[in-house]
Amino acid sequence: MWFMTLRIALRALGRNKLRSFLTMLGIIIGVGAVIAMVAIGEGAKATIRSQIASLGTNVLIVLPGTSVQGGVRTGSGGVNTLVDSDAKAMMQELPSVAFASPALRRPEQVVAGNLNWSTLAQGVAPEFQQIRDWQVAEGRFLHEGDMESAAKVAVVGQTVVDQLFGNDDPIDSVLRIRNIPFRVVGVLAPKGQSSQGTDQDDTVMIPYTTMQKRLMRITWVQSIVVSAVSAERVQEAQEQISLLLRQRHRIGPDREDDFTIRNLSDIAEAASASARVMAVLLGSVASISLLVGGIGIMNIMLVSVTERTREIGIRMAVGARSRDIMFQFLVEAVVMAASGGLIGILLGIGSSVLLNRVAQWPTLISPEIVAVAFFFSGAVGVFFGFYPAQKAAHLDPIDALRYE
Template sequence: MWWMTLRIALRALRRNKLRSFLTMLGIIIGVGAVIAMVAIGEGAKALVRSQIASLGTNVLVIVPGTMTQGGVRTGFGGVRTLVDSDAKAIMEEVPAVAVASPAVRQVNQVVAGNLNWATLVQGVAPEFQQIRDWQVVDGRFISQADVDNAGKVALIGQTVANVLFGNEDPLDGIIRIRKIPFRVIGILGAKGQTAHGTDQDDVVMVPYTTMQKRIMGITHLHSIVVSAVSAEKTQEAQQQISALLRQRHRIQPDQDDDFFIRNLSDIAEAAQNSARVMAILLGSIASVSLLVGGIGIMNIMLVSVTERTREIGIRMAV
């Protein structure tokens, strides 16, 4: 009986090739859409996870300025409330903080031989490597002696190395920032782009004291980058840092903070939630495509049965 049913079904498929093809096409497109959309969603989530990992773990960034009623923070270029002693106090007096690094940054023209490149020059401390989990593929990172002596040493990112040195070995090479010669002591590992499209490898790192004294002529900091002892301690570290800085800066209870603490974990969570919502949305759209394909098959089956109503009645009567 089942063999006869199969033969009839195959004969119907051969007789209605176009109808059969369109029916299969509907379900193929639906299934393909589901697979593609789910894959795209998972890929987006993986990309977000990798970008978040490149920023470091349990990271807090303290920047000068305060929040206004409109939610706009005053820029760090015009506010000078953070100093080196603030970073040292955070390291020594905040139990929930593992390490902290002062940071000063400015876009500068960097020259090597006959080539030049406008890039971000960032002044940091040795602890910055641990905070950002930034590998050095060749050479070494900035040492405490480099910071103490305001040494004219630099590390360069992969993008800068490729632009200024090409196929040559940059290690122990000389680059110039504002006509000041710096010896390249290390090549930073690749970090890739951030979620906002910023190339993290387009960077030159020098001791923050060198940046302050030799390049910019300032004594304040643009930011303090902090790593909490664990993810669970991040909020506690943020509260302790806020209390310490308010005390050090003599801020009265009725006054706003003259600094702002950015929790990268919150940014990471928001990015992950966005990627998750996008994956669900893409999956839903693909499911609708599959549903439409299924409805198309049901319609074709209904038409097939309706067209053969007379034949079915005769066969049942016989």
């Protein structure tokens, strides 16, 4: 029965090939547009997400808290409560934390040969590279061995290379900070300006242990830079860090934190919200065209029911029940919508691949949206085919037979 009905439907559609195709075109364009638009939207979202991730939106900065001494409140970082083992503990104990690195920073006058340059000296751990997603252009980044031995090695930013070494290869040359000689082991890839407009490449990175012992002569750390495993888990990481530090610093329940945690997630939220708005916008425009395609199907099915009134009468006269007629026309509408959907899916995937290749637009085709689009086109067939099918099923056999 199913097979027969399907065959009848295909034959009926085959009799008016051009008309069936034009009707399907509405669905083809609708589904194709949904697929392509969502692919573009998703692609844009993914690009924005990765760009934001490179800004460090999953990054948290832990600073020592404030203290009040004789009524004078220090700014944040006024107490010396953070130590490097806090950073290690975060990495080991918290599942939401990917990397954590102590970060000490101070402007220093750096000398190489007969040139000198004032730059920002940063004492960091090897994890700092992953946290900031900072590539090394030449040589290597700092490693764990450098931390243990408080090695006098440095990785320099591009601006420092330009100012102190010119066109010479900086690797293995010596630069001096406060008369302490450091061997240059790596050059950072240029990163450009930060969102605050400071030149991120104007820096020298040395092991944080070296910074603590040889330059600053302190045992604590100025800050800890942390990256959460994903942008979505920043909040979770923040809460976990807070709990961990209160525990490690033995802070009673009624006392304030001796640290503060800052994050950049506001930027991430704003950006992903705008990407989401764009995806919804594109998707809804495309859905409207799918709806218009459905109306086209309904229109043609109504025409078809009128044209085939006599056929309906004949079928009823030889024993077709209302539901047989209904089913026949419904199957026809669904076949039209679903095959239109199928072609539309191919078209949508094709055009988003083409956009990606030719126009270099980032596109991302999600299997879910393909499945949803196919299901939806079938549903459009049922929905818009229902009324015409109902109309056919409720014809009076005598009137239908007499219809000219």
